[in-house]
Amino acid sequence: xxxxxxxxxxxxxxxxxxxxxxxxxxxxxxxxxxxxxxxxxxxxxxxxxxxxxxxxxxxxxxxxxxxxxxxxxxxxxxxxxxxxxxxxxxxxxxxxxxxxxxxxxxxxxxxxxxxxxxxxxxxxxxxxxxxxx
Amino acid sequence: xxxxxxxxxxxxxxxxxxxxxxxxxxxxxxxxxxxxxxxxxxxxxxxxxxxxxxxxxxxxxxxxxxxxxxxxxxxxxxxxxxxxxxxxxxxxxxxxxxxxxxxxxxxxxxxxxxxxxxxxxxxxxxxxxxxxxxxxxxxxxxxxxxxxxxxxxxxxxxxxxxxxxxxxxxxxxxxxxxxxxxxxxxxxxxxxxxxxxxxxxxxxxxxxxxxxxxxxxxxxxxxxxxxxxxxxxxxxxxxxxxxxxxxxxxxxxxxxxxxxxxxxxxxxxxxxxxxxxxxxxxxxxxxxxxxxxxxxxxxxxxxxxxxxxxxxxxxxxxxxxxxxxxxxxxxxxxxxxxxxxxxxxxxxxxxxxxxxxxxxxxxxxxxxxxxxxxxxxxxxxxxxxxxxxxxxxxxxxxxxxxxxxxxxxxxxxxxxxxxxxxxxxxxxxxxxxxxxxxxxxxxxxxxxxxxxxxxxxxxxxxxxxxxxxxxxxxxxxxxxxxxxxxxxxxxxxxxxxxxxxxxxxxxxxxxxxxxxxxxxxxxxxxxxxxxxxxxxxxxxxxxxxxxxxxxxxxxxxxxxxxxxxxxxxxxxxxxxxxxxxxxxxxxxxxxxxxxxxxxxxxxxxxxxxxxxxxxxxxxxxxxxxxxxxxxxxxxxxxxxxxxxxxxxxxxxxxxxxxxxxxxxxxxxxxxxxxxxxxxxxxxxxxxxxxxxxxxxxxxxxxxxxxxxxxxxxxxxxxxxxxxxxxxxxxxxxxxxxxxxxxxxxxxxxxxxxxxxxxxxxxxxxxxxxxxxxxxxxxxxxxxxxxxxxxxxxxxxxxxxxxxxxxxxxxxxxxxxxxxxxxxxxxxxxx
Numbered sequence: 001x002x003x004x005x006x007x008x009x010x011x012x013x014x015x016x017x018x019x020x021x022x023x024x025x026x027x028x029x030x031x032x033x034x035x036x037x038x039x040x041x042x043x044x045x046x047x048x049x050x051x052x053x054x055x056x057x058x059x060x061x062x063x064x065x066x067x068x069x070x071x072x073x074x075x076x077x078x079x080x081x082x083x084x085x086x087x088x089x090x091x092x093x094x095x096x097x098x099x100x101x102x103x104x105x106x107x108x109x110x111x112x113x114x115x116x117x118x119x120x121x122x123x124x125x126x127x128x129x130x131x132x133x
Numbered sequence: 134x135x136x137x138x139x140x141x142x143x144x145x146x147x148x149x150x151x152x153x154x155x156x157x158x159x160x161x162x163x164x165x166x167x168x169x170x171x172x173x174x175x176x177x178x179x180x181x182x183x184x185x186x187x188x189x190x191x192x193x194x195x196x197x198x199x200x201x202x203x204x205x206x207x208x209x210x211x212x213x214x215x216x217x218x219x220x221x222x223x224x225x226x227x228x229x230x231x232x233x234x235x236x237x238x239x240x241x242x243x244x245x246x247x248x249x250x251x252x253x254x255x256x257x258x259x260x261x262x263x264x265x266x267x268x269x270x271x272x273x274x275x276x277x278x279x280x281x282x283x284x285x286x287x288x289x290x291x292x293x294x295x296x297x298x299x300x301x302x303x304x305x306x307x308x309x310x311x312x313x314x315x316x317x318x319x320x321x322x323x324x325x326x327x328x329x330x331x332x333x334x335x336x337x338x339x340x341x342x343x344x345x346x347x348x349x350x351x352x353x354x355x356x357x358x359x360x361x362x363x364x365x366x367x368x369x370x371x372x373x374x375x376x377x378x379x380x381x382x383x384x385x386x387x388x389x390x391x392x393x394x395x396x397x398x399x400x401x402x403x404x405x406x407x408x409x410x411x412x413x414x415x416x417x418x419x420x421x422x423x424x425x426x427x428x429x430x431x432x433x434x435x436x437x438x439x440x441x442x443x444x445x446x447x448x449x450x451x452x453x454x455x456x457x458x459x460x461x462x463x464x465x466x467x468x469x470x471x472x473x474x475x476x477x478x479x480x481x482x483x484x485x486x487x488x489x490x491x492x493x494x495x496x497x498x499x500x501x502x503x504x505x506x507x508x509x510x511x512x513x514x515x516x517x518x519x520x521x522x523x524x525x526x527x528x529x530x531x532x533x534x535x536x537x538x539x540x541x542x543x544x545x546x547x548x549x550x551x552x553x554x555x556x557x558x559x560x561x562x563x564x565x566x567x568x569x570x571x572x573x574x575x576x577x578x579x580x581x582x583x584x585x586x587x588x589x590x591x592x593x594x595x596x597x598x599x600x601x602x603x604x605x606x607x608x609x610x611x612x613x614x615x616x617x618x619x620x621x622x623x624x625x626x627x628x629x630x631x632x633x634x635x636x637x638x639x640x641x642x643x644x645x646x647x648x649x650x651x652x653x654x655x656x657x658x659x660x661x662x663x664x665x666x667x668x669x670x671x672x673x674x675x676x677x678x679x680x681x682x683x684x685x686x687x688x689x690x691x692x693x694x695x696x697x698x699x700x701x702x703x704x705x706x707x708x709x710x711x712x713x714x715x716x717x718x719x720x721x722x723x724x725x726x727x728x729x730x731x732x733x734x735x736x737x738x739x740x741x742x743x744x745x746x747x748x749x750x751x752x753x754x755x756x757x758x759x760x761x762x763x764x765x766x767x768x769x770x771x772x773x774x775x776x777x778x779x780x781x782x783x784x785x786x787x788x789x790x791x792x793x794x795x796x797x798x799x800x801x802x803x804x805x806x807x808x809x810x811x812x813x814x815x816x817x818x819x820x821x822x823x824x825x826x827x828x829x830x831x832x833x834x835x836x837x838x839x840x841x842x843x844x845x846x847x848x849x850x851x852x853x854x855x856x857x858x859x860x861x862x863x864x865x866x867x868x869x870x871x872x873x874x875x876x877x878x879x880x881x882x883x884x885x886x887x888x889x890x891x892x893x894x895x896x897x898x899x900x901x902x903x904x905x906x907x908x909x910x911x912x913x914x915x916x917x918x919x920x921x922x923x924x925x926x927x928x929x930x931x932x933x934x935x936x937x938x939x940x941x942x943x944x945x946x947x948x949x950x951x952x953x954x955x956x957x958x959x960x961x962x963x
Contacts, residue, residue: 006850014851022817025844027837028825029859030817036858036937037851043938062938092858092937094865096873096890097770097797102242103816 008048008117011041015110019103031101032091038106038113039088042081045117073123081116084109149369150174152677156670166662169383173376173663180379184386184656207755208293209334210234210788211254215287216822218305219256220249223280223820231810232291234757236784238799239792239824241814246822247792248346250814251762255344257286257303258329260313264346276312280820283307293757297322301329334756340367341754345745347763353741354729357714360744361706364715367748368678370706373671380664387657394646401643410633411444416640427644434640444629447570449563450622455581455615456556461608464553465601471542471549472594472601478542483535490532493525500525550592553600559585564618572621577614584611675706682747689743692779695771696882697736698722701743715744735767739776746779750787758788765793770801770883777801781809799827804873831870831955834863838948856944857936860951861896864933867955868896868903875906875961896934903958926954 006014015037018030026033046065047058049072057065066085069078088109091101101109153174157167172183210232217225221244228250230237241247256262262276277284284305289298303317320326345353353360365371402420405413416433499509500517508516560581567574587603590596683704690701700720707716717740719726729737742764749759761780765773777798783789791798802809813827827833838859841852869890876886889908893899897911904910904917918927929950936947 006848010850011854014848018851018855020818022819022821022823025840027840028813028815028827028830028833029837029841029855029862031815032858032862033841033855036855040854040938092862093894093896094862094869095894096869096887097795097800099240099242099794099796099813100815102244103818104244105242 008041008045008121009114011037011044012110012114012117015041015113019106019110028100031103031106034106035088035091035101035109038110039085039092042085042088042113042116045120046081046085049120049123069120073119077116077119077123080112081119084112084116088113149372149674149678152674153670156673160666160670162666163659163662165656165659166666169380169659170376170663170666173379173383173667174372176375177379180383184383184660207333208757209290209299209755210293211758211790212289212291212298213287214250214254214257215285216246216249216253217286218278218281218284219253219286220276220278221246221816221820222249222253222822223278224822225281225285226250226822226824228812228814228824230788230790232788234784234786234788236781236789236791236802236807236809237812238780238802238809239790239812239814240796240799240827241792241794241816243794245814245816246820247794247814248762249822251344251346251760251790251792253286254288254760256312256315257288257301257317258334259338260303260315260317260329262312263344264348265312274310277305277310278820284309292321295322299332301332303329337754337756341749341751341756343749343754343756343759345742345749345759345761345764347766350738350741350745350764351734353744354715354737358711360715361708361713364679364682364706364748365713367751368682370675370678373667373674374709377664377667377671380660380667384657384660384664387653387660390646390653391650391657394643394650397639397643397646401639404636404639408632408636410629410636412633413636427647430640431644434637434644443569443571444626446563446566447572447622447626447629449561450567450570450572450574451619451626453561453563453577453615453619453622455584455608455612456558458608458612461556461604464549464556465604467549468553468597468601468604471546472597475542475546475597476594478539483539486532486535487539490529490536493529493532497522497525497529546592546594546597550589550597550600553604554589556604557585557587557589564615567618567622570622570625572618572625574618577611577618580607580611580614583607671709679704679706682751685747686743689746689779690740692782693739693743693772693775694736695775696769696884697732697739697772699726699732699736701740704744733767735769735772738764738767739772742776742779746783750783758790759783760790760792762792763794764791765795765798768797770797770887773797774801774805774877774883777805777807777809781805781807784809796830799830800870800873803828803870804877831863831867834859834866835948835952835955838863838944838951842945842948852944853936857933857947860929860947861933861937863955864930864951864958865896865899867958868899871903871958871961872899872906896930900930900958904961922954922957925950926957929954 015034018026018034018037021030043062046062046069049069050057057068062085066078066082069081072078073081091106091109153171157170161167162170169180169183172179211230212232213227213229215225215227216222226246228239239247239250252262252264285302286304287300287302289300292299299322300320301317302319303315305315309315317329318326319329319332321332362371365374398420402417405417405420408414412433416430419429419433496509496517500506500522505515505518507514560578564574564578564581567578584607587600587607588596590600686704687701694700698721700723701717702720702725703716703718705716705718706713708714717729719728719731721731729740732740742761745761746759749756764776768776780789780791780798781802793799799811801807802811811827813825814822815825816822825833838856841847841856841859844852872890873886877883889902893902893908895911897914898908900914901910902908904914914930915927918930929947932947933951936944
């Protein structure tokens, strides 16, 4: 797995590995590191989900892309994906007076991201490549 | 090591005793009352002694209390706390602390395991968790961590004055489910392993409780009586209430002694009044005479003294006897015999012989004087001659003998009559008064009167026989009537004694009871004086003891209140018994207000902390550490700054360990550049809990990023996606820090600052805040960086933002650039 050829599921697996690695390598950044990986997995899955005729959507802002998801995966899944993404975005920033996210929170976020990615992949136009960008 | 408890109690007693003695000098109390008062302050045993007359006569000079010089001998600091298989902590995790004064802030997200350290320490030292005491089993039973087979708590402490480490450990067997089913030991340096109690901290752990959980913080002021009682016990003031109780109890004992005698007397009077016994009458008279003559009553109760009145008559009647029957029979027989003899002796022949003898005697006397001659009676010539004289003398002798017999008979007759008369005794006085007794004495009296009135007669045989006959008739009547009366009287006497005996016993009982009454009355009065004095002194003594403590609370609140408009004027203990409470006098915007109702929850928490800290950091406590779990919840940012100052101040003389769930307190500590160690607890997979020092979070983040870049085994796919994000986090954190410091240095309000920081959610607005103090100028950041710092800086910011989404080109260069940029941004703040 090099820089750009990791699939969303690869990234999610990597995120899970970060959480499970209790060595000193990650310092206090393991939670955010996992969140970064998961958010990118989710963003990559959304960007890759558009049918060829809608491919230009992939260059829109992620906020816009998530707003359009309903058409692709239905109301319920779209909402779940959007919520997972916003929560990951919060976890990916340093907020004043807040500590880095806790294990349980990040675990939940990864689970939500995995559900969203899976839903997006199922909804993908058949024949399109599963690897992103 | 001397027991901590002994020291504390002694010192507290001294402080209180000094106050009591000081007031005694100013507000006098009479001698026995003062002694009783001091004895009551020393406890039940001493008061009993004093009441019993063994006054100790303690010196009533105030002795200067040597405040805490002994207590300072023991000063314990925490060196580490290790928790395993307890609450949120699985495999053993250790919180290393610097043993000695200083502030340590341990932060960690909820669920990170930080509270498990605080609670573990409490359970370790006290064997229980106060937070759980009123919780259901659902709470209490879930204390084991399923990620570790065994549960164990361990703390290392340094105790000043001993060289080496004191270790306390508590563990549970694998199947133990109850929190209380633990075994614990303590090991002091150069000592045999003992129990936790051997450390002698039990009293201090309770009185100066060094643990404060968030739930306690919220409940500390919720029950004013509890808080009152805790402070009361802490200051030794419960001794005042205990003394008052003891005095009242002793007085009640005296009162009830007096009352018992009084009750006894009332009952006794009623019982005596209902008795016809003249002893009862006398006793009643004595009792009613006012000052009861106990000695005379005692005599009565013993039944001593002569019986008088009806009881005397009865007693005599009971013993009444008639002349002996045999004597009566003998007398009667004597009368008859003497009568017969007399009769025989005084027959006609005998009389003739008597008169002849008299005549012969006269004739012989005549012959003697005149010699022989004619008979002077019959005139026979020469009848009187020698022959006649011889014959006459001889005949006279014969007649004389006969005469003596008669005389004897007369004498014996007289004797027999005398004997009979002697038996005819007069009616005894008791029988005359027998009517007073209510007994039917008529027949006996009549019989006796008849008996005594029997006619003795002229002493002639006829009269004698008549007397004998009369006696024989009257005697059986007399004997029977008197015997009957005596029997009845005896019965009555016994019956009366039977009724008197219990009265006598009660009288004796009363005599005994009343003997100590005067003393008890005097004692009760002295005890009452002592009570009164104590009651009057109570407020002053309490205020005096509480004041130093309350002053610290007021000062702490002044520091903690920050932007609050509630001012704490005074704290005092007030009320008594179930109404006792801690009174907080507050002013809102300078105007007196009613109690705590005016405070927000955050303010109440801050006030609770102001009450907690002086207690936990009391000079008298051997425990030089305090552990506070999450005091920040519900506190606004301004108060967090005050809290940080207060805690840092406390950290100058105490080891203060504060656990907190977010970064506000650490941020405040960093902003104010207070001396403190900041640790972060993080819980990893499998309940592995780590403690990391995070004094400078920006450096820590950059170090994390650098470590990841250098890690060979991580794929580029991971590092290129993670490192820019971490770098961005570092940059954002640095921006927040810079903004806060500058704003706070300019005197900005905490509230507005927090709002603005929270509103700027992304890197560019944060940089804009940090660089231009204006979050809306995010669009100018790149050009400013290009122009003022260099293109590399703008590139680095861009790389952070883009890389956080899509991965970046060269994470290694990025870390170095962000580090440089952070330094430039930070330089702006100073």
